[in-house]
Amino acid sequence: MxxxxxxxxxxxxxxxxxxxxDQWGTETSSTIGYWQSVVMKDRDRPDRYTVxxxxxxxxxxxxxxxRPETDSYARRLFAMxxxxxxxxxxxLVGGAASVVGPGR
Known part of the structure; x- marks a missing residue:
């Protein structure tokens, strides 16, 4: 699942x-354990992010x-x-519908 x-x-x-x-993605691309990661910025709360x-x-x-690499990057994130x-x-228990509109 x-x-x-x-x-x-x-x-x-x-x-x-x-x-x-960006550095995390570049340096761990050969040993990556996840499919994708996305950094999102909250429009309603300045300086609030969700990954x-x-x-x-x-x-x-x-x-x-x-992984030691994950721990290293987590520590760097915690510091900032x-x-x-x-x-x-x-x-993930359900699919997501994709809507394609103008400009996509």
Missing amino acids: IFVQTLSFICHDEEALNALF WVEFPSYEEAMKNSS VDGEVEYSNYD
Whole structure:
């Protein structure tokens, strides 16, 4: 079953945040344990971000969590956020409809 983990946090340096995730993707592309990750910025709450990370399974997510590289990047993320990182864990139980409109 597809597993999704979200991380929500406050960060005041969007450029550094994007650089961290770009570096993470580049440096771990050969050992990547997840299918995709997306960094989202909250339109209603300045400096609030949520990261969506999709894995093929919960077990693969746990393997990814135990990697030293993951720990290193998590520590760097924790150093740039205000307060705690809020984690949420989800099993994907339904499909999403895709709407294609003008400009897509």
